[in-house]
Amino acid sequence: MVTSAEAMAQAAAHAGYNAQTFATFPSQILGGPTWTQTHVSTSPILSAGDELDVLVAFNKAAYENHLSEVGAKGVIIYNSEDFQLEDDGKSFGMPIEKLAKSTGNTRAANMVVLGAVASLVNMPHDYLVQFVTRRFTRGRANDQAIIESNIKALALGREQAVSSGFSLGTIPHPQRPEGQQILVKGNDAVSLGAMAAGIDIYVGYPISPATTILVWMEHNLVGPGKFAYQVSSEIEALTALLGAGFAGRKAMTATAGPGFSLMNEGLGLAWMAEIPMVVVDVQRGGPATGLPTKTEQSDLFCCMRPAHGDVSLPVIAPGTVEECFYATVQAFNWAERYQGPVILMSEMSLAERAQNIPKPDLSKVVVENRRVYTGNNGYMRYDGPGASPMPIPGRPGSYVANGSEHDPIGDTTHLPERHVQMTERRFNKLKLLEDGSYERMNTEEPIAVMPWGGSKGPASEAYKLLMEEGTPLGWYFTMYLHPLPPALLEELRQKELVLVPELNYQGQWASTLRSQGVKAEAITQYTGLPFKVGELAERIKERVNASIKRTVRA
C-alpha cells in the first residue's frame, strides 16, 4: 500500500523538489499506530526534519501521539469522519473517505489529502495533475476514468484547504536537480548496488528491517547462474554463502542484529578459510529482540569484532540512501579483493526511507573480481604473506578450505610458527582495503564532528546550522569504518576533540576511535529514533563551547 505521505514524496520529486520519507510502524500485521513522514524542500534533504508543518491525523490516537511534534505555525488536518476537534485555531476537519467516495473511486483518499496539503503551501496544482496522469497511465482500459477521479479528489482536497482559511505561505518553485533522479529506499539501493557489483547468490531469512532485500532478490535475482533463496535460519544463510563463495560465486545476505548474532561462528570461518562474501546488517534497536522496527546504531562493536579468536572484519557504513548503492558495490569489491567477508552496516532509518538521489551511471561503476588460480594441481592456496589467487572447484588447484589452523595447502596443523604466519597473513590482507575515501571540511579547526552511518544526515544539517552561527568546528565523514583510510586516521589523531553523534548508549564509534589514539567523545541518543537537527546542533555547540572555555581558562 502506498501511503498519502509516499504519494506526496512521489508527486514532489516528480515536480523537481527534493523529497524524503521516514516511516515507522509496529511489529504487527494489522492496525496499530503507523505513521509516515514526508519532507519536501527546494534544497537537498538529509534528515527527516524536526517539526511538522502539517499533521494529517486519520484517527484520534494519531492526533494525540503527534500533536507535540507540530510546529508553532503548523496546521493539523484531521479525519472528521473519525473524530472531531474543538476549534483550536490550528486545525480543520475533512471527511476524507466520503470525499474520495464522491469521486467514484474509493481509493482516491490519498489524493484528497495530497490536494489539501499541497494547497496549504500553494504548490502549483498542475504539478499534482501531471503526477497523477503519469502515475495512472498504465495502458489499461480504465486509465482515463481513474485519472479523472484522482484529479477530482485532488481538487476536493484543495477546496477544503482553501475554505479552511489556513495557509503556510508559498513554497518556492522547485529547482530540479541536474541529471536524472530516482526515488528509492535504502534497502532497494543496497539491492541495486549488489546487482551492479555482479551478485550471483543471495541467501537470507526474513527479519525486520532487512526483509525487503530478501524479497527484492527473490523477485529479481533470476536467470542462468543466479540463485536467491529463503533458508531456514541465519545460520543456514551464512554457511550457504560460505559454500557459494568457495565455489567462485559472488554472494550476499542481509539481516538485522539477532540474525547477525547467529552468523558469528560462520563469519569466523569465512575469515579463516578466506571466502569472499558480503553480509548486510540493517540495524534496528537491540539487544535480543529489542526494537525490531526502530532505528539504532548499536551493532558496531559486534560488526567490527564478530566471532571468537583474532578476527577483524572490514566494515562499510553508508550515511545516505545514495551511499547505500555505492557502499554495496564497494563491499563486493573489497570482499573479492581481500578474499574474505565484508560487513555492510545499514540501519532502519536508511532502509525504509524513500529519497530522490542522482541516478547511478552503471557505465561508471567499477566492478572488481577475485584473482583466480589458473595453474596445475599441487597449488599452495594459503601460501605467502597476503592474498593469493583463489582456486575454483572444477578446475585444477584442489585444496581444503579449512576453518582449523592450516598449512599452505589447507591441511590442519598445530605448529606455533604456522599459526603466527597464517594469523599475520589474514591481517596483512586488510592492507589491501586502505583505499577508502572521506569527507573533510574546515580541517584547520582543532575540534571536529564526525558522525557515522545514518546519523550523517541530521549531523550534516546540524553542522550547516552551526557554520551559519559561526561555531568553530571541522567536519569528517567516511563510510569506510574499517580499515579507516590511513590519512583520515592521522588527521583525526591531531585533533583536540572529535565529537561523534551516534545512536547508542556506549558511544561505540567514539570508543573505537579512542582505541586508535583519537581523542573522541560520543554524543549519544538511544530512543529508537534518529537525531533531531536542532537538538543535535545545540548539544554539539554546548560541547564545543565548554571545550573552548576550558582552553581559555588554561
Added chain:
Amino acid sequence: MSAKNPEYDFKWCPGCGDFGVRRALEFAMSDRIINREIPMENNVVVAGIGCSGNLVHLLEGDQPYGFHGIHGRTLPIAMGVKMGRPDLNVVVVAGDGDFLSIGMEHIGPQAARNLDITAVVMDNAVYGLTKGQSSPTTELGVTTSSTPYGKLEQSINPLDLYLTLGASFIASGFSGKPRDLAKLITAGMDHPGFAIVHVQSPCTTYNDTYQILKGNPRKGIAPLLWDISEEHDSSDYASAYQAIHSGGWPVGIVYRNADRPTLNQRIQAIQSKVKQKTTQELLDAYDI
C-alpha cells in the same frame, strides 16, 4: 594429500571404522571420474567436525576439493557449493554428533528441497575426538564419560528420522565392507536428489561395536547387521519403513524415490518462465 604431509598430525586409532569409509569414498569417486570422464576436481567433499571430518585430509590419490568448516554445518555449506555450481558432485562427510545432534536442524530443510548432494554419515554412537561422550545414537542407559550413571535419553533411529524428514534416498552400510559401501555411495551420488548413506563405523577406543554388529556365533551373539534382500522394493515407502523397524541394522538401499525434482530442477523450471531483467532495467524502474 595428508598421508604424505608431515605437518598434519591427526591419526585415526587402529581399527577405526572411518578407514573403511575413506576407502569406500575413494573407490566411489574414482569410479565416477572414470565412468563420466570428469576430473577429480569436479568433486567437493564438505567435512564436519569430529574424527570423521578428518577424512577430507586423509584421502589418498587424486585430490578432490575439500571444505572443512565448523561443527554441524556441512549441509548448508554443501547447499551453497551445489547451488553455486550445480555441475559439481558434492559429498558431505560427517559423524553422528555433527550430523544428528548440532546439525540436525539442517536435515529436514535439505530433504524438503531435495538438494542434489550425497551425505555419508559415519555413526559410531559416540563423540570420539572429545574422548567418549554420548551422542544421539548412543543407547539409553549406556555409560559414557558424560553419562557416568547411564544415558538418560533414548537413542534416535537415524534411518527412521531420514525417512520421516523426506530424504529421497536412504542407504544403510557398514565400514567393514568398503567395496559394498562404495556401491551404496555411488548409488547415492547417481541419485538425483538428497541422498544419505548412513554407515555403521565403529570407534575401537570408546565404543567398539564390531562384535555386536557382525555377531559372534561362538559367544552366541547374533549379528545386528543384515542384508536387505533383493526383493525389497526400495521405491515403496511402507517397505522402507518396515525394513527400518525390523530390528538390527539393515545393509543396502532402504529407500529411493527418483521421481521428485531436485531443487536445481525446480529453479530451472521457474527461470524458464520468469523474464530476467538487466540491472539497467531494474534501475530504470525507479526513475522519477
